[in-house]
Amino acid sequence: MSNLLDTNPLVTTAWLAEHIDDDNLVIVDAYMANVVGKEPLVYDVFSCLPRARKLDIEADFCDHSSSQSHALPTEQQFTQAVQALGINSDSVVVLYDNQGIYSAPRAWWTFKVMGFKDVYVLNGGLPQWTKEERETVSEYTTAVTQGNAIAKEVKGLACDSDEVLSVINGDVAILDARAEMRFLGKAPEPREGGRSGHIPSSKNLPFSILLDSYTYHDEETLRTIFSERVPSVDTKSYFSCGSGITACILMLAAVSIGYKDVVLYDGSWADWGTNHTLPIE
Secondary structure (H helix, E strand, O other): OOOOOOOOOEEOHHHHHHHOOOOOEEEEEEEOOOOOOOOOOOOOOOOEOOOEEEEEHHHHOOOOOOOOOOOOOOHHHHHHHHHHOOOOOOOEEEEEOOOOOOOHHHHHHHHHHOOOOOEEEEOOHHHHHHHOOOOOEOOOOOOOOOOOOOOOOOOOOEEOHHHHHHHOOOOOEEEEOOOHHHHOOOOOOOOOOOOOOOOOOOEEOOHHHHEEOOEEOOHHHHHHHHHOOOOOOOOOEEEEOOOOOOHHHHHHHHHHOOOOOEEEEOOHHHHHOOOOOOOOO
16 A cells, blocks of 8 residues: 555654754644534634644535535645645645644545645644643744645545445444444434434444543554454454544544554445435444
C-alpha cells in the first residue's frame, strides 16, 4: 500500500509547541460546525492555535455534487482548498479541531486519500492545548501566498457500498463507529428514510471508547480495544459510521498502532441505511 501510512499520524502538544515556528509547518483548524454523536464543546470566546489556518470541512472538503452527506472532495476541489491554505507539496501539515478528537481525523484521511504524505493530527486538539495553558490567539492566520500542493488520489483508501457488500462474508473486519443503540437498531436514525440496524458481519466500536477525555487512550489500551474486534493488524479493515466523519476517528487510532490495510466506507450508514436493496442486521 505505499508508505502513506508508515509513520505515526499523531503528534503531541509538546511536539507541536517545540516545532510551531518551523518554516514548512502549516497548522490547520479542521473545523466542523455540526458535531454529531457527542455532546459538543461550546466556547464563549473564540480562540485558535498560533499560526492556525481555517479549513471548513463541510464547505471546502466535501463534494457537494454528490448525493452522499459528506462525500470526499474531488481532486480539483481538494487542490483548490489546500492551495488556498498556502500548503505546498513539501509542507508538514498538522490538523486539529476544537472538540479534541472529532473532525481532524476526517481531514487527515482526506489528505491521505489525495496522496499527501506529511500530515498529522494533534492529539487532544484545542482543548488539550488550552488545558496545558499553552498560547492561543483570537484570529486565524491567512496564507500570504498560494500553495502548490496538487491532489493525486490514491485508489483503495475509500470505497462504496458495492465493495463493502462484496466483502461481508470475507476475511475482513468491518467496524462501525456509531453509538451502540444506533448500531443495534434500538435508536432512530437522524436521517429521513434511514433504516435502523447495521451492516451484516460488522462490529460496533463507538468512537468514544477510544478517547480519554480530549485525547486518545494510550497505545496499549487501543491495541486491546482493537484486538477484541479485529483478528490481526494485518486484517483488511473497513470503517463506517453515520456519514463518514467519525469512522476516521477509528481509522486514525488504528493506523497509530500499526494497522495499514484500512479503508473508509465513505457513504457509511447514511448511504447503506437508505438503500433498501442492501441487507441489514
